[in-house]
Each structure stands twice: as structure tokens, then as C-alpha cells.
Amino acid sequence: MLMNTHEARLDALRKQLAKDGLDGFVIPISDEHMSEYVGAYAQRLGWLTGFGGSAGTAVVLADRAAIFVDGRYTLQVREQVDGRLYDYEAVPQTSVAAWLGENAPHGSRIGYDGWLHGRGWVQASERALAARGATLVPVKANPVDAVWADRPAPSAAIAVPHADGFAGQSVAEKRGAVAEWLAVRGLDAAVISALDSVAWLLNIRGSDVDSTPVALSYVIAHADGTADLFIAPEKVTPDLVAHLGNAVRVAPRDAFVPALQALAGKQVAVDPDRAVAAIFATLEQAGATTVALTDPTVLPKAQKNPVEQAGHRAAQARDGAAVSRFLHWLEVTAPHGGQTELSAAAALLAEREKTGALRDLSFDTISAAGPNGASPHYKVDEQSNRLIEPGSVYLVDSGGQYLDGTTDITRTVWVGPGTPPAEVKDRFTRVLKGHIALAQAVFPQGTSGAQLDSFARQFLWAAGLDYAHGTGHGVGSFLSVHEGPQRIAKSRGGQAGTEQELLAGMILSNEPGYYKAGEYGIRIENLVLVEDRRIAGAEGAFLGFETLTFVPIDRTLVDTALLTPAEREWWNAYHAQVQAIVGPQLDGADLAWLTEACAPL
Known part of the structure; x- marks a missing residue:
């Protein structure tokens, strides 16, 4: 054989x-x-x-x-x-x-x-x-x-400056904060090896990884405020050198290991969750002392500054209009048959490209018809491509990379004609109720993502149901669509991120779901921003969520009898915001569709 x-x-x-x-x-x-x-x-x-x-x-x-x-x-x-x-x-x-x-x-x-x-x-x-x-x-x-005879070479794309007008903080300010962090701990240097950390620290972006705007590189940050960037020479332009300034030395990527070895006798911070074992081994064999600490850029990167927050709102509004135009197109065309997962993904990409601001997708679009939706991270290709059949459930999870923000949204819709089965409406509404419960959560400072996870699962649990993925992940600013350290998920023996305290400025997804193998999948996802929440008479500091994503949720799939008056109120208020934010960006039939989709329950 x-x-x-x-x-x-x-x-x-x-x-x-x-x-x-x-x-x-x-x-x-x-x-x-x-x-x-x-x-x-x-x-x-x-x-x-x-x-x-x-x-x-x-x-x-x-x-x-x-x-x-x-x-x-x-x-x-x-x-x-x-x-x-x-x-x-x-x-x-x-x-x-x-x-x-x-x-x-x-x-x-x-x-x-x-x-x-x-x-x-x-x-x-x-x-x-x-x-x-x-x-x-x-x-x-x-x-x-x-x-692997035909293994591709690493990308040779150039690294580019990311303007302070989008970053909200200069390279010098960020380097200064890391230097202060090192000085407080009596350390000589920190190895920054996670690509999104390098990108954030030096305000640079690249195109070396699909859907994530990073450049293959390492940084060694020193206590005197200087830094060494190790990057392939073909990626470096005069613009990049000028942007980095005299305090950042640029060296070839293959000089990284010798530079680690040159730290002999030094106290060096290395993040065990973000740096590979070889970095620890190289330092220790050279005679450096490694100190296992979280990368000092991780929390500042996660807590978006006011400029980044404003950028996210602008990106979400722009992206929301593109997704809304797509959902209108889908509602018009899919019931007649002939559309596929790939054709729908292409139509959604085309709508985002019409914004003129799209730099990349933030991940491969999950365009999942019927039973393919039961695989939460399904990836369509020519072999798996399935027709979007009339009278079925369709799930689309997608996002865009824009200079001012990274988006991630999931919508599940019923493709007519006909009405959804009672079971589908029940499951969808339980997912919706969990989504609303998390969106409305108010919690004391010090609360972790693990402590909030059951807010989103409670209505599924009540019916003996659950889902196998986390409820929320962090999201970057024109960076990784999955950004730590924060997560909303079940705590499994200290699993990364679940015990991280949620802090004002962090952005997370709110995405409960339900999946029936061989039949359909349901997920509703918006991004939310952790914000300070003032409560009269509160004993201590409290936080809540500002919803950032504004796109209609499919009312056809809602069993309104399962919603409480407070949940209906949330639905109506949310869709009024969708109308206010997205409506001015649409016209003609798209606007008429949006107005109908946003009508009060």
C-alpha cells in the first residue's frame, strides 16, 4: 500500500x-x-x-x-x-x-x-x-x-514605526518605565522575547505573522533605560532607526545569543510564561542569574491608555458598520441558496476592505454553516467548504486589524426561510442570557476572570449544558487578538490568566456559546472594556464593563419568553446604541435593514 x-x-x-x-x-x-x-x-x-x-x-x-x-x-x-x-x-x-x-x-x-x-x-x-x-x-x-525539504524561510518584511498618535505613549516613556521597574527590583536587564511585547515596547509593527502585526525580533532592556533590538538587517529601514532613537541599539537577530552570553554575572529578568527554555539555559550556562518574573510590558500593554481606548472605539464603530452590511447581504442572499462558507467569508472581507482602513484580518474568519459550527475554532478551506443551507444555523467569528484597534466579533444567525427549531432558540437564548449577565457584571477591585466565568454559563448549566472553551480573552491594540494576561475562563489549577485580577483599561471578549456535535454551533461575542464603576455608598472600589462592539444580534433566534424584563431592557438599550453608532455610517437598504434589526423587542 x-x-x-x-x-x-x-x-x-x-x-x-x-x-x-x-x-x-x-x-x-x-x-x-x-x-x-x-x-x-x-x-x-x-x-x-x-x-x-x-x-x-x-x-x-x-x-x-x-x-x-x-x-x-x-x-x-x-x-x-x-x-x-x-x-x-x-x-x-x-x-x-x-x-x-x-x-x-x-x-x-x-x-x-x-x-x-x-x-x-x-x-x-x-x-x-x-x-x-x-x-x-x-x-x-x-x-x-x-x-521538511520545502520549508518556507522566515518573513523578510520590514518593521515599521507605530505612531504615538495611535500608541498614546512614546518609546522613551515606555523604556523609562521598564528601567524603573528593573531598578526597583535591583535587576540589570530584562529579556523581552514575546513578539507583541517587543512591538508594544518599541512602538513598532510588522507583517511576519498572519493576522498579527509583529516583526520577528527580540529586545534586551537595560536598567539604564537603553535597549538592544535584535532583528534581521533586511527588516531595518532608516525610518525605523530614526523612530527608535539613539538609546535603542539595533543588532542582527543572530547576535541575540551572544548578547545573552555577555550578561554573565548580571541579574536578568526572564518571563517563564513567554520566554523559551533555551533563553534560560543560555543565560544560566553563561553565568547570569535569571529571575523569573512576568515580562514588565505585559500589564501596561493590557491596560489600554486613553488614546488606545479611543482608538478601539473608533475601530469598533467602523468594523461594526462593515459587519452590519455583511449581515444584511447574508440575510438577502443566503435564503435563496448557493452561498458557501468561503463565499460568505469573502463577502465579509470585502465589506471590511471597503472601510479603506483594514490592515489585515485579526485571525482566519470562522465561517461555519450547520454542523461545522459545532467546532468552535473551525477553519474553512476548499475541502471543508459547506453550503449555507436555507433553514439552518450559520456562525461567523471574525475580526479586523486597524491602526487604531483590533476587533473580534461573533454572530450566529438563522438562515431562512422558516423558523428556528424550539431547541435552537432555547440554546441561543441561554447563551444570550449569559452574555447579558457578564456584560452587566459589577465586581469589586481584585476580582479575577475565573470568578466571573460562571456568570456566562449559569443559564446553560441550569439545563445541564456547557461549552468547552473560555468565556473571554484579552485583546490588543493593533496587536494580538488573543492577549494576556487576563482571561475569563474556568480555573483549572492556575491555568494562565484565569487568576489575573481584572484592571481598568483591559479589553476582553464576552463570548459564551453552545455546540451540538453534528448539528450546529452558537456563539455571541462582543468586546468589552474594564472600567471604573462609581456606586453610591460603595465600600471600596468597583469595576464593570463598557461594551465596545456594536452589531445587531439576530432576534429571530431569541425565545423572548425566556428573557426577564431587565434582559429585554439590556437588549433594547444595546440595539439603540447600535443604531446610534452604526446607523450614520449606512444608507439605503443597509440602513433600512439595520433600523428593523434594532427595533425594540
Whole structure:
């Protein structure tokens, strides 16, 4: 029997492992910056297995292999990855380390690339393998790269200044704040390796990663207020050098490791959640002392300043008009048949492009018809493309990158003719009630995202239902659509972000959902801004949410009998705001559609 493409690639990797003296190898979706979304050159897991999600890991042993994904990708991994080649493993029910501890042969050598894994993962895997009498081995060269003959080169696109008029704070001010942070802690330097942190600190943007405007680079920030930027020379222009100023030294990217080694004897802050294990190892082997601390740009980046907040509102208003025009188009055309997930995604992109301000999508549009909507992070392609059938549920989760803000919105609609089944309306309305409960939440300072998560789930739980993804993620300012450290999600053993205190200025998504495998998916998503909330007689400081996203929610799917008077009031007030913000940007049939969609319940 002839091997298929992914079977042949797996076979080639196993032969390479044998040549390298390894009994297994771990392949994550990651890059040297621990990015969520990675450039084509770093898509090793996708190349090897066919998996197209944004989070996952494979382990390849001599006689078996497994792929690990979380609940967002339970359906997708089975559609894209050959179950004859890989066992499907669910995270967090298990982990790569736990699996290796149970399945790695006694005495085996399991390889990993220290530039693609965090230090915590390495330590946990070392412990699990030691109990098995096996060893975790850092490789000098990634064996996947050795067998990936046509692997793309990293992007050579230039890095560009991001104007203070959008950033709201100068490079000098940001560097000064990091220098003060280092001085208070008695530290000499901080390694800034997360791409969005580098972009924020130096007010630069790039196009090296699809949907995320970052440039492949590292920074070492020093206590004297200076910084070193390590970036490929072809990315550097005179404009960039002038923007950075004399206090930022620019060096080639391959000078980064020697610069780490030159910090011998220094106290260096490194973020264990954002810096790969190889950075820690390089510093420690050179004689530097690493101090594990959260990257000092993370909280300032998450707490949007007034300029960034105003930019977000402008971007959301512009984007809301584009999405509204698309939803009108969909309502007119889809009931006649002939539209597909791809044609709808293209129509939505066209509406955003009409704004004249779109720089990129903020992620690949999730255009999901019928049963495809049951996969929360479904990604349409030519093979999976499905007709949007009349009399069905359609879900679209999308966003845009604009110089003044990053958007992310999900709307679920009923495609007529006919009326939605009672079950669909019930599920949609329970999701809506959860969305409203979270949007209206008022909470004391010090509250974490984990403490708010059940606000959005309570009405589903009451019916014995739930969803497998988090309720909310942070969002950047013309940066990552998934930005930490804040999250609204179930707390699972200190999972990253769930215990982070929500602070004024943070932007998060509010996106509860419901998914029925093989039938449909429902999600309602707006972005919200954490704001101070003044309450007469309050004992202490309180916070709430300002809704930022304004696009009609499909009233056809609402079972109004399930809504309380307060929930109807929220609906009507929200849609009055949609009319006020989006209406002036529309005309003709689009405006007439919006007015009808925003009429009070």
C-alpha cells in the first residue's frame, strides 16, 4: 500500500530520529517567541500531521504517535489528522508530560527543541521521564526541519514605526518605565522575547505573522533605560532607526545569543510564561542569574491608555458598520441558496476592505454553516467548504486589524426561510442570557476572570449544558487578538490568566456559546472594556464593563419568553446604541435593514 503524504512525512521523521540517536520527539505549534499564531516557517505540526488549529502538540515515538489538543479542537483534529497514525489525546485531561511518563520506553531518549518550549514544560517532562527511566534531550537542530525539504524561510518584511498618535505613549516613556521597574527590583536587564511585547515596547509593527502585526525580533532592556533590538538587517529601514532613537541599539537577530552570553554575572529578568527554555539555559550556562518574573510590558500593554481606548472605539464603530452590511447581504442572499462558507467569508472581507482602513484580518474568519459550527475554532478551506443551507444555523467569528484597534466579533444567525427549531432558540437564548449577565457584571477591585466565568454559563448549566472553551480573552491594540494576561475562563489549577485580577483599561471578549456535535454551533461575542464603576455608598472600589462592539444580534433566534424584563431592557438599550453608532455610517437598504434589526423587542 502506498503511503499518503502525512504518513510519508511521519516515516521520514522517524528515520531522522534514528539517525540522531533519539527514540522520540515532541512537536508543538510554537516559535522562538512562544507565539500563539506562528509564521509559515514554524508550522511544523501542521506540516507533519495536517492539523490546522492554533494550539496543539504531537509526540512521535518509534512505534506510536499521539496528538494533544484542547476542547476547541476535539472535532477538528479528527477531521484533519489520520487516526491510524496518531492517537487523539485531550488536554487538560492529560498532558504531554503525563503521556510520556506512561508511554516512553524505559531508557529512551526523547528529544525536544529548547527554542520551542517553555522552561516549565521542560521541567515537568524531565520529571515524568525520569520516573520512567527515560531522558529528555535538547537537540541542536530540529529533526523536523531536516526532513521538511520545502520549508518556507522566515518573513523578510520590514518593521515599521507605530505612531504615538495611535500608541498614546512614546518609546522613551515606555523604556523609562521598564528601567524603573528593573531598578526597583535591583535587576540589570530584562529579556523581552514575546513578539507583541517587543512591538508594544518599541512602538513598532510588522507583517511576519498572519493576522498579527509583529516583526520577528527580540529586545534586551537595560536598567539604564537603553535597549538592544535584535532583528534581521533586511527588516531595518532608516525610518525605523530614526523612530527608535539613539538609546535603542539595533543588532542582527543572530547576535541575540551572544548578547545573552555577555550578561554573565548580571541579574536578568526572564518571563517563564513567554520566554523559551533555551533563553534560560543560555543565560544560566553563561553565568547570569535569571529571575523569573512576568515580562514588565505585559500589564501596561493590557491596560489600554486613553488614546488606545479611543482608538478601539473608533475601530469598533467602523468594523461594526462593515459587519452590519455583511449581515444584511447574508440575510438577502443566503435564503435563496448557493452561498458557501468561503463565499460568505469573502463577502465579509470585502465589506471590511471597503472601510479603506483594514490592515489585515485579526485571525482566519470562522465561517461555519450547520454542523461545522459545532467546532468552535473551525477553519474553512476548499475541502471543508459547506453550503449555507436555507433553514439552518450559520456562525461567523471574525475580526479586523486597524491602526487604531483590533476587533473580534461573533454572530450566529438563522438562515431562512422558516423558523428556528424550539431547541435552537432555547440554546441561543441561554447563551444570550449569559452574555447579558457578564456584560452587566459589577465586581469589586481584585476580582479575577475565573470568578466571573460562571456568570456566562449559569443559564446553560441550569439545563445541564456547557461549552468547552473560555468565556473571554484579552485583546490588543493593533496587536494580538488573543492577549494576556487576563482571561475569563474556568480555573483549572492556575491555568494562565484565569487568576489575573481584572484592571481598568483591559479589553476582553464576552463570548459564551453552545455546540451540538453534528448539528450546529452558537456563539455571541462582543468586546468589552474594564472600567471604573462609581456606586453610591460603595465600600471600596468597583469595576464593570463598557461594551465596545456594536452589531445587531439576530432576534429571530431569541425565545423572548425566556428573557426577564431587565434582559429585554439590556437588549433594547444595546440595539439603540447600535443604531446610534452604526446607523450614520449606512444608507439605503443597509440602513433600512439595520433600523428593523434594532427595533425594540
